[in-house]
Amino acid sequence: MGSTLFDKIWDAHVVKEIKDGPSVLYIDKHLIHEVTSPQAFGGIEKRGVPVFRPERTVATPDHNIPTIDQHLTIKDQLSKFQVDKLTENCERHGITLYGINHPYQGIVHVVGPQMGITQPGMTIVCGDSHTSTHGAFGSIAFGIGTSEVEMVLATQCIMQPKPKKMKITVNGDLHKSVTAKDLILYIISKISASGGTGYFVEYAGSAFTSLSMEGRMTVCNMSIEMGARGGLIAPDEKTFEYIKGREFAPKGADWDKAVAKWKQLYSDTDAKFDKELTYDASDIEPMITYGTNPGMGAKIKSHIPKLDEMPASERLSFEKSMKYMGFNAGDELQGKPIDYVFVGSCTNGRIEDLRAVAEFVKGKKKADNITAWIVPGSKMVEKMAIEEGIVATLEAAGFKMRQPGCSACLAMNDDKIPSGKYAVSTSNRNFEGRQGPGSRTLLASPLTAAAVAVTGHLVDPREVM
Amino acid sequence: MAKDKFHTLVSRAVPVDVENVDTDQIIPARFLKATTREGFGDNLFRDWRYDKDNQPIPEFPLNNPKYSGKILVGGKNFGSGSSREHAAWAIYDAGFRVVVSSFFADIFKGNALNTGLLPVTVSERFLRKIFDAIEKDPKAEFETNLVDQTFTILATGEKESFEINTYKKECMINGFDDIDYLLNIKKDIEAFEVSRA
Numbered sequence: 001m002g003s004t005l006f007d008k009i010w011d012a013h014v015v016k017e018i019k020d021g022p023s024v025l026y027i028d029k030h031l032i033h034e035v036t037s038p039q040a041f042g043g044i045e046k047r048g049v050p051v052f053r054p055e056r057t058v059a060t061p062d063h064n065i066p067t068i069d070q071h072l073t074i075k076d077q078l079s080k081f082q083v084d085k086l087t088e089n090c091e092r093h094g095i096t097l098y099g100i101n102h103p104y105q106g107i108v109h110v111v112g113p114q115m116g117i118t119q120p121g122m123t124i125v126c127g128d129s130h131t132s133t134h135g136a137f138g139s140i141a142f143g144i145g146t147s148e149v150e151m152v153l154a155t156q157c158i159m160q161p162k163p164k165k166m167k168i169t170v171n172g173d174l175h176k177s178v179t180a181k182d183l184i185l186y187i188i189s190k191i192s193a194s195g196g197t198g199y200f201v202e203y204a205g206s207a208f209t210s211l212s213m214e215g216r217m218t219v220c221n222m223s224i225e226m227g228a229r230g231g232l233i234a235p236d237e238k239t240f241e242y243i244k245g246r247e248f249a250p251k252g253a254d255w256d257k258a259v260a261k262w263k264q265l266y267s268d269t270d271a272k273f274d275k276e277l278t279y280d281a282s283d284i285e286p287m288i289t290y291g292t293n294p295g296m297g298a299k300i301k302s303h304i305p306k307l308d309e310m311p312a313s314e315r316l317s318f319e320k321s322m323k324y325m326g327f328n329a330g331d332e333l334q335g336k337p338i339d340y341v342f343v344g345s346c347t348n349g350r351i352e353d354l355r356a357v358a359e360f361v362k363g364k365k366k367a368d369n370i371t372a373w374i375v376p377g378s379k380m381v382e383k384m385a386i387e388e389g390i391v392a393t394l395e396a397a398g399f400k401m402r403q404p405g406c407s408a409c410l411a412m413n414d415d416k417i418p419s420g421k422y423a424v425s426t427s428n429r430n431f432e433g434r435q436g437p438g439s440r441t442l443l444a445s446p447l448t449a450a451a452v453a454v455t456g457h458l459v460d461p462r463e464v465m
Numbered sequence: 466m467a468k469d470k471f472h473t474l475v476s477r478a479v480p481v482d483v484e485n486v487d488t489d490q491i492i493p494a495r496f497l498k499a500t501t502r503e504g505f506g507d508n509l510f511r512d513w514r515y516d517k518d519n520q521p522i523p524e525f526p527l528n529n530p531k532y533s534g535k536i537l538v539g540g541k542n543f544g545s546g547s548s549r550e551h552a553a554w555a556i557y558d559a560g561f562r563v564v565v566s567s568f569f570a571d572i573f574k575g576n577a578l579n580t581g582l583l584p585v586t587v588s589e590r591f592l593r594k595i596f597d598a599i600e601k602d603p604k605a606e607f608e609t610n611l612v613d614q615t616f617t618i619l620a621t622g623e624k625e626s627f628e629i630n631t632y633k634k635e636c637m638i639n640g641f642d643d644i645d646y647l648l649n650i651k652k653d654i655e656a657f658e659v660s661r662a
Contacts, residue, residue, distance in 0.1 A: 015657040016650060021632025024650065036549060038500035049648065064498065078498035085500050129548040129572060143572055145550030146502075147579035147643070155647040157654055161630065163571070193485060194542040197571055227545060229571055293485050317484040317540075410494040418572055419517065429639070431489040431546060433512045 001309035002268025004165050005234050006200050009140045009265070013414045015157055015163045022159040028122040030057040030152045032095075034064055034086040036127030040149035040380050041089040051093040053156045058117060059090050060098040062107045064412045065126075067375055067402035069098055079413065106378020106404045109133040113217065114380050116246025120262040125152060130346045130428060132223040135232035135261070136216035137239055138265045140200070142230040149350035163229050164274035166199040167267075172281035177462050179356070179443035180215030181348060181426065183207060184222045185287035185297045188281065193295035196228030199275065202267060202424045203233050213242040214426040215315070221347045222428050225294035228255040234266040286460050288333055289430045289443040291321040297432070298333060300448065300460040306330040320385035324432055324443035325440050326420070333458055340423035341372040341453040343446055344402075345409040348426035349377030351384050353446040357399075358390040360450035360461070363456075365457025366374065375407040399453070424452045468581040470640040474562055474609045475619070477534030479526050480599045481510070487546035488538050488573065492555040494547075505551050506558030509610050527559075531603040536563045538595055544573025553580040563609045567592040567618065578633050579643065585609060591625045594618060611637055 003011075016024040032040075037059070044051065051057065064079040074080035083100065090097035098104040104115060109130055112118040118134045124141035125131060127149045134141035148158045168187060171375040201223050210215065216233050223231030240259050243249045250258040289297040290304045296318075298304065304322070307315055307329045322329060327336075343349070343357055354376065366372050374394055384406055385391050391401050408415040409427035411434070417423045419438025425448050430441040442458070451461035496508040514525050526600045537556060543566035544552060553576040556564060564579060567589040577584045587595070598605045598618050608617040608624075611634065617624035628638075636642065647654070 013550070016653055018632050021630050023648065024654075026654070035497050037552075039502050039550075042501065045643070047644070047648075052654075063494075076498075082498055082500060127548060127550075129546065131548075143548035144575035145553070145572065145579060147549055147550060147576070151644050151647055154644055155651060157647050157653055159632075159643045160575075193545060194568065194570070197542075197568070224546075227542075227570060280644075293487070319481070410489075412494045412497065429487075429489070429546060431487045433493055434489050437493070437512055437517070458541075 001272060002270040004267040004271040004273060005138065005202055005232060005265055006140065006165050009121055009123065010162060022161045024157050025123060025160050026157055027125050028056065029117060029124045029153050031112055031124070031131070032057055032059045032125035032149065033108050033128065034061045034082045034422055036146050037089065037149055038085045039146045041093070042330040043150040044154050049154050051095065051153050054094040056156060057095045057153070058098070059086055059095055060105050060108055060111050061086055061100055063406045063410065065100055065405045066132065066413050067405045067407050067415055070403045076413070093249055097444070103379050103383070104375065106380065107346045107349060107406055109221065110350060110377035110381065113137065113213070114246070114378060116243050116249035119243060120239060120265050125158065129224045130221050132184050132230035133221040133346055134215050135220035135223065135230050136213060137243070138231065138235035138262070140230065143224065148281070164198050166196060166201045166228065166275040166277070167273040168201055168203050169276070170206040170281050171205045171278070172207060173210065174207055174281050174284060175463065176189055177447060178284050178286060179445040179447055180211050182284055182287045184219045185289065185294070185443060186284045188222065188226045188294050189287065189297035190279065191226050193225060194227040196223065196226035199228050201231035202229045203231055208233055209236065212352060213238060214350045216226045217350065218347055222294065225428055235262050274430070276315065286445065286448050286462065288448065288458065290325065290327060290333060292324055292430055292432050294428065294430060294443060296321065297443070298381040300333050300458065303333060304329055304331045334460060336458040337369065337422065338424050338442070338452050338457055339371065339421040340417050342375070342408045342423055342425040342427065343373070343449050344375030344377065344407055345427035347376060347378065347428040348446050349381065351381050354381065354385050354390050355388070355425065356446045357450040358393045360447060361397040361399070361454060362393050363453050364397055366453045369456045370453050371456040372399040372453045373402055373408060375402040375415070376404050378404050408435050410434060411439070417441070419445070424449050424458070468640045468642055471562070471581070471583060471611050471637045473611065473624065474535060475606055476508070477532070478536035478538050478565070478595065478599055479532045479534055480596055480606050481526055481537065481539045484540035485542045485545060488544060488549055489546055490554040491544070491552040492549065497549060497551055502554050503558060505555035506560070509555040509559045513556060532599070535561055535586050537561045538565045538592070538599070541566065541589065542567045543569050545570040548572045548576070549577050550576040550580065553577040553582050557582045559592060564593070565595060568645055578637070583609065583611060583637060585627045587616060587627060594623060594626050
């Protein structure tokens with residue numbers, strides 16, 4: 001019997017297996033940020049052990065940093081302390097840091113791929129659940145807790161039970177103006193916010209292979225939102241082309257050797273998965289979430305489910321969710337007034353996302369009732385956006401450009417959506433209070449976000465193109 | 466570093482009868498700015514416990530003096546979302562040693578075990594019985610027996626077994642942690658690095 005892509009990579013990284021227990025898994029690349037690493041550094045220092053392989057860890061501050069006036073001292077004292085602590089820890093332990101004003105700084109999951117740090121066949125971890133993003137390159141990448149960050153710092157390994165494997169196939173071509181974000185929101189709406197728990201997902205089929213690398217990252221990024229530990233896509237020419245020439249990509253003869261090795265990274269045709277799901281790309285339309293978990297999504301042109309359309313066991317939590325959102329069962333989605341538009345995050349803060357928004361809003365103005373924030377995923381994305389004229393276009397349309405960081409995706413800094421306000425957001429979570437206490441989040445693609453910014457209400461972007 | 470050893474715990478339980486309790490509810494992101502593991506318990510379920518003016522919401526179970534104990538009982542799909550271990554720390558810091566649900570998110574479960582907080586997965590039917598038992602008598606006690614891997618409603622004697630892998634069970638019983646284990650096999654890790662170079 002053949003092996004899955006996941007098995008091939010996993011098995012090549014098992015240092016030791018423990019009977020009736022987890023495997024000791026070797027980690028190729030470890031990404032850290034200011035929020036989930038300080039206690040891990042504190043832990044190894046308390047134990048008196050050094051960082052085992054400092055060259056395999058890369059750091060950048062992202063979660064907590066302001067997105068305006070980044071050249072000034074951070075005003076929030078707690079945030080400043082956390083960011084300073086990251087700098088100190090990296091200096092003390094010899095870890096590469098892309099600090100707040102470094103040209104490579106950005107959201108950790110945007111930085112890895114843009115630098116060519118993320119490569120096929122690797123194991124990659126970070127104390128952040130959206131580490132699954134890197135699976136777009138055919139790597140096993142997943143989020144870990146701080147105790148595990150400490151394990152990686154101390155030994156370059158973690159202890160992990162092997163997850164089950166799920167294959168999600170989407171055949172056919174996506175309709176025009178249906179994006180990677182719509183594709184993944186559609187899948188999560190089908191299998192629910194917990195349907196992937198216990199699994200690692202491989203995405204296969206033409207709907208995924210036809211996506212750009214940025215689109216594949218958007219898909220893999222949200223694997224965790226169905227409960228899956230991560231998701232990956234077999235690398236192909238598009239993958240190699242994306243990596244080639246980037247700062248940490250192999251060069252010269254090493255490049256040819258690497259590509260030859262990467263070409264072996266696919267699931268064998270007779271590989272066995274624990275679960276297989278198949279969808280048809282032609283059924284997918286622009287999507288939006290209406291509730292308080294990412295599984296509560298629907299086509300924008302449809303309506304919020306009616307009570308009799310859902311199982312009795314789910315009605316109580318559904319009604320709680322509707323109360324929080326200020327919506328009613330059965331409501332039409334199009335036409336709902338919106339207050340904020342947020343474009344950014346590790347899900348949709350890459351250059352392709354900013355291009356999509358700029359192309360849509362060019363020559364248009366945002367609606368008066370909308371506050372629109374654009375937060376590039378990294379300094380490199382920001383630089384490209386300036387050079388390509390995207391920033392000028394967006395500012396002319398009334399959007400506010402911010403500096404790179406996680407920003408309003410999780411509202412650790414000052415970028416908060418006020419209580420009771422509605423935000424159409426290109427981020428990944430619509431949990432209660434995620435974008436600020438009392439905030440109401442509707443997840444969507446950058447294209448939908450652009451259309452909402454211009455019309456001032458929820459709309460299928462195809463109706464205004 | 467050695468953690469508390471866990472064999473059996475007999476305690477009352479605090480019910481949070483809500484499904485899909487995500488990590489942003491357990492500990493909202495704005496409270497993740499600390500650089501130590503302690504103190505997160507004060508902000509456990511912050512936005513469900515306190516209103517906009519920081520006044521306690523009396524009906525929330527953690528504010529209701531009739532509930533107490535070291536066991537937290539949550540609805541299905543507990544701990545979904547972020548990988549922040551701070552969620553497990555907050556529950557531990559608030560004095561809980563066991564968290565019971567019919568379904569846990571993967572990362573949360575691993576984080577809980579690494580924190581010394583025992584996640585106990587029971588059937589949905591049994592979970593309902595636990596909630597009912599607390600509802601009937603908030604002073605009702607429950608026994609979590611890690612050695613036998615059972616959870617018992619002491620008022621009725623009804624019990625259910627729960628799963629935990631042998632390695633993690635030994636760690637919890639003896640107060641070992643994974644880092645001790647990994648540091649002890651450093652030679653194997655170095656040999657692995659050489660073998661793939």
